[in-house]
Amino acid sequence: MVDHVAGENVNQVVDPGKGVPDSPGYELPLLLFGGFRTLIDRLHTRLADEGHPDLRPAHGFAMQAIGVRGATASEIGRRLGVSKQAAGKTVDRLLALGYAERADDPADARRKLVHLTPRGYDALARSAAGFDELRAEWCAALGTDRVRALEADLRNVVPEETAFRLDATSWLGGA
Numbered sequence: 001m002v003d004h005v006a007g008e009n010v011n012q013v014v015d016p017g018k019g020v021p022d023s024p025g026y027e028l029p030l031l032l033f034g035g036f037r038t039l040i041d042r043l044h045t046r047l048a049d050e051g052h053p054d055l056r057p058a059h060g061f062a063m064q065a066i067g068v069r070g071a072t073a074s075e076i077g078r079r080l081g082v083s084k085q086a087a088g089k090t091v092d093r094l095l096a097l098g099y100a101e102r103a104d105d106p107a108d109a110r111r112k113l114v115h116l117t118p119r120g121y122d123a124l125a126r127s128a129a130g131f132d133e134l135r136a137e138w139c140a141a142l143g144t145d146r147v148r149a150l151e152a153d154l155r156n157v158v159p160e161e162t163a164f165r166l167d168a169t170s171w172l173g174g175a
Contacts, residue, residue, distance in 0.1 A: 043130045062090045070113035
């Protein structure tokens with residue numbers, strides 16, 4: 001839908017000519033998101049070819065939230081910025097796909113911990129290798145110095161406490 005005020009198009013997404021000599025501000029988040037989406041989509045195509053066809057981006061975030069020590073569904077939910085129920089659904093899917101397993105917490109028998117299985121660790125290792133290869137492709141296309149500069153610039157403008165947060169769904173409106 002396009003908004004109009006006195007016959008003037010005010011929707012910046014479809015009206016790039018606002019008299020700004022540089023790119024309009026709204027393009028930056030869209031380009032950053034497009035770069036992120038391109039990397040994630042290409043990674044998941046690769047993972048599917050390597051034996052992980054059912055793995056989705058949300059699963060990768062959840063496996064990161066589980067970590068090497070394991071976590072409860074509540075902890076996973078907090079780390080992802082979603083409800084315990086939403087985290088539980090994702091965990092159930094990871095269990096069904098063989099990426100995770102539940103076990104009693106040795107410190108508290110009332111708690112159940114979710115741990116990654118060897119299949120889960122394999123997916124994470126393949127993801128890490130895939131991201132290294134995708135970064136290398138960006139270096140080949142843009143130049144290593146430019147990619148390093150981009151990374152350094154992003155580190156300068158992204159607050160340290162949010163640089164590697166996993167709770168993307170909380171600001172994208174997901175549960």
